[in-house]
Amino acid sequence: MSESTLPAKPPEPEIDPIISGLADFSDRISPMIVKELRQGLRTRTFTGTFLVLQVILGFSMLGAMMADSSNTGQMISSMVFFLFSIVALILQPLRGTAAVATELKDDTLEILSLTRLSTVRIVFGKWASLVSQTALMLAATVPYLVMRYFFGGMQLFSELALIATVFFLSMCLTAVTVGFSCSRSILLRALVPLLLIPFGLMAISSTVFGFQFGLLQEVFSFQDKDVVITFFVSLVLCGYVGYYFLDMGVGRIAAMAENHSFRKRLISLVLMGVVLVILFLNDPAQKMSLFVVVAFACTIGLDVCTEVPVCVPSVVRPFVKRGKFGRMVGRLFYPGWHSGFLLLLILFVVALAIGEVTYVDSSYRRGYTSLGGHTSPTGLTNELVLFIVGMFYTILAPLLIVRIFIKKMKDAFAGYVMILVLSGLLTLLVSLFTGISSGGGDGFVILTSWIPGVWMIFMDNSDKEIGIFLTSLFLAIVSVLLGVLAAREFSNTARLEKAVADDLAQVKE
Amino acid sequence: MSEPAISVQNLYRSFGELQAVNGVSFDVAPGSVCGFIGANGAGKTTTMRIIASLDYPNEGRVTICGHDVMNKPAKVRSLIGWMPDHFGNYSHVTVLEYLDFYARALGYRGKERQMRVQEVMEFADLLPLADRFSNKLSKGMTQRLGLGRSLLHDPEVLIMDEPAAGLDPKARVELKHLIRILAEEGKTIFISSHILSELGEMCDHLLFMNEGRLVHQGDAESLRVHGKQAGVSLYRVHVVGPAEELANWAAMNPNVEFLETLRLGGRIEIDSADPEKAAYLLARMIQDGLKISEFHREERNLEDAFIDLLEATNQPVPNPIVSPPQLPINS
Structure with a gap:
């Protein structure tokens, strides 16, 4: 009887086989x-690419097997790397340009x-999915690499390292294009294939079929410590640029009440610090430090110069909670170009300082440490000063144009990039003109030195002082004007900070 | 009294110079169906987006089941189902995979996820479409899919922005049927449309919005008797012979206004709601020699009532207030 009093367990609902x-x-x-x-x-893009890759590799393998050459192994390697590089470094990143754009549309x-x-x-x-698909393509090429082993002459470790590097670069490039896809500007997204296809094809062809393939294999044997450090720092920089573009995309589509700038900028500064420490500890590679700082500044600059200043309580509150220190930190980490401008000015000073410190001639440094004697460092050369000033002018000048002339533009990122591209084209024209003109070229370069990018032409000139003077002058003017505009934005922020602080005080009471 | 499912207090939202929402306040009772009516650009969608935590107000407070939209958006999002007027579907994703993706995104795992997807597909009659690509569906099917998606997490409040826009009559009947079932299950439904008569049939409560302001709230009947037209009644009169005779007769009778000519006669308005007055006038018509073949009272339609209301409150009359195509009876 007791069994019958037990409540019957309700039958589990059946799940449709579909x-x-x-x-x-x-x-x-x-x-x-x-x-x-x-x-x-x-x-179709994926299935088509996958099938075409298999067919071409299959036929190439058959052809190589039938050919009677001592160089067959190398030929197969080149073919596999060429095809995989096109897929991984051009086709897959290109698919990234539509990733978030379709969701926006x-x-x-x-x-x-x-x-x-x-x-x-x-x-x-979205990025991880594209990378997974590239990994599938890579997996599909592995059997051909295994078969290639039987043709002899294979440097197994070098070739594996090379293919891993191509895959890593593909991850970074895909990240950049996925980041770009967060922009609503069709023009900007159209720029990606325009740049990626010709430059990518040129780079891959010259690397694989040119003399550089053998050189690359040598590099990937990792015999030289200098090469190893340079290689890994470059990879870190590529990875960072990829990460930054992805996170930049996140910031573009996120709700206004979210502060993504803090995370991005903090990660950038910490990573930059780590790389600089590693470089400082490795004497021969120290000279890279300046370029590392400038590379970080350029990447950060592209983002911060196009951020909309957001004045909402949820963004300000975490900083205000931490008192005066929090507000001070907020001046560098609030979303918006105004805080980004301050951060870039600090990076400019850091770049000059790093350049001054690291451009001590290595023989002097060794002498100083081992003998304890006095030597004066060589410090920054004119060329390096022009490089630093010019790079920061190139970052900040388009920002001023955007803030003054097209500040109502919905997608400031697109506007900023277009101004950069235009500056590049103008610089190219100036460069061509000075190249073909006889005698009058220098005057023309001085006249056009306000164009961001023209400072590069001064690099080839013997008279770099003029270049430094003019570019510094323009940088100073741009910085002062931006400073005035930024002060207005900061006054809005200060008002909001006060309101939020009052709210917090009321809650405490 | 129980807490309102939706409470909007003193809401303001502007876009530059444009004041899209201008001091709107209302409550929606739990388990009710509330219609939100206004012409295009009246501020309906902006208000609904703020309620759905997709936009923020310049001023004012919105709560869903007592939770503040601005301060607790995550909680509010778990309580609401949002169905926008337009949404794109993914290419190369089947109906089943579409719902599975959203069920995953809402945090459902394993068998529970499969059960939720199954329940929703059965409710919205989507099982026969399971293998169809979601971007290849008709508008009606897409709306059913959208409804299914918005119900995946079993929300307390369903916010639907013009769900019937662009649907053919059959799809509209199906959608109304589903909304009725949800209302019977006790869900609070907040639905917008610029098709007044459609909402009048299925809503317990109507909110009328014009140029960012709430101009009237109540049920459909309260709108019909509201404003300058309260106390008048409309009659459709068919006569044998030319309609001008009816018009001339109306011109000679001070309490009657001839409104429009119909194929077999015309519509007249009598300045009284008393049926005895109508009976008296009918007798007069016959006495005066009009050959009446049909005489019946007409319900005042909501579109007319809404326009009268706007005129009475000196609000600009929006354009267009759309009349829907005729629906089958007992839909």
Whole structure:
């Protein structure tokens, strides 16, 4: 009887066989990656590329097997690297340009924002899905590399390191294009294939089929410590640029109430610090420090110069809570070009200081430490000063143009990049003119020295002092004007900070 | 009294010079169906987006089941289902995968996720479409998919911005049927449209918005009797012979106004709601020699009532207030 009194367990509802098929991807994988993979693996771009790659590699292998040459192994290597590089460094990154843009176009991001997916998971998920597809392509080329081993003459470690590097560069390039895809500007996104296809093809062809393939293999044997450090610092920089572009994309599509600038800028500064410490500890590679700072400044500059100053309590509150120190830190980390401008000025000073310190001639330094005698450092050369001043002028001048002439433009990033591109083209024209003119070229360069980029022409000139003077003058003018504009933005921020501080005080009471 | 499902207090939102929402306040009771009516550009979508935590107000407070939208957006998002007027679907993703993606994004795992997807697909009749690509659906199917998606996390409040816009009559009937079922289940539904009569049929409460302001709230009947037209009644009169006879007769009777000519007669307005007055006038018409073949009272339609209301409150009359195509009876 007792058995019959037990409550009957309710039958589990049956799941339709159609729906039970939804277990194809684990719950542990991010929803965005699952969705993107389902979409991406079905696109003609992926299936077409995959099949064409297999067919070409198959035929190449057959051809190589039939050819009676002592160089067959090298030929197969070149072919595999050439094809994989085109796929990984051109085609896959190009797919990234549509990643977030399609969501923007179809108004699906807003619906996504109501779920538990953050903008970081959305953008990084899209990137991870594209990288996974590149990994599938890589896996498909591995059998050909294994077969190539039997043709002899293979430097296994070098070739594996090379293919891993290509894959890593593909990850970085894809990150950059996915970051670009967060812009609503079609013109800006069209710029990516225009630059990537010709330059990418040229670089890959010359590397693989030119003399540099053998050289690359030598580099990847990692015999020279200097080369190893330079190689890894370059990889870190590439990885950083990729990360930064992705996070920049996140900031572009995130809600205004979220502060993504703090994380981006802090990570950049910490990473820069770590790289500088590593370089300082390795004497021969120290000279790279200046270029590392400038590379970080350029990447940060591209983002911060195009950020909209956001004045909402949720952004200011965490800084105000920490009192005066918090507010001071906020001056460098609030979203917006005004705080970014301050950060760039600090980086400018840092770059000059690093250049001054690291450009001590290495023989003097050794003499100083071992003998304890006095030697004066060589410090910054004119060329380096012009380089630093010129780079910062190139970063800041378009910002001033954007803030004065096109400040109502919805996508300031697109405007900023277009001004940079235009400056590049103008610089090229000036350079061509001075190249073909006889005698009058120098005057023309001086007349056009206000164009960001023209300072590079002074680098080839014997009279670099004029270049330094003019570029510094323009940089000073631009900085003062931007300072005035930034002060206005900071006064708005200060008012909000005060209101938030009053609110916090009321809550405490 | 229970806490309102949606409470909007003194809401303001401007875009540059444009004041999109201008001091709007209202409450929506839990378990009710509330219609939000206004012409394009009246401020409906902006208000709804603020309620759905997708936009922020310049001033004012919005709560969903007592939770502040600005301070607790994550909590509010778990309580609401949002169905925008337009949303794109993904290419190369089937209906089933679309819902699975959103179920994953909402935090459902394993069997629970499959169960939620199944329930929603059964409710919105999406199982036959499971393998269809989501971007290849008709507008009606897409709206059902959107409704299914917004119901995945079983929200307390469903916010629907013009869900019937662009649907054919059959799809509109299906959508109304689903909304009725949800209302019977006790969900609070906040639905906007510029098709007044459609909302009048299914809403317990109507909010009328014009140029960023709330101009009236109540049920459909309260709108019909509101304003300058309260106390008048409309009659459709068919006559044998030319309609001019009816118009001439109306001109000679001070309590009657001839409104428009119809194929077999015309519409007249009598300045009284008393049926006895109508009976008296009908007798007069026959006595005066009019050959009446049909005489019946007409309900005042919501579009007319809304325009009268705006005129009465000196508000500019929006253009266009759309009349829907005729729906089958007992939809």
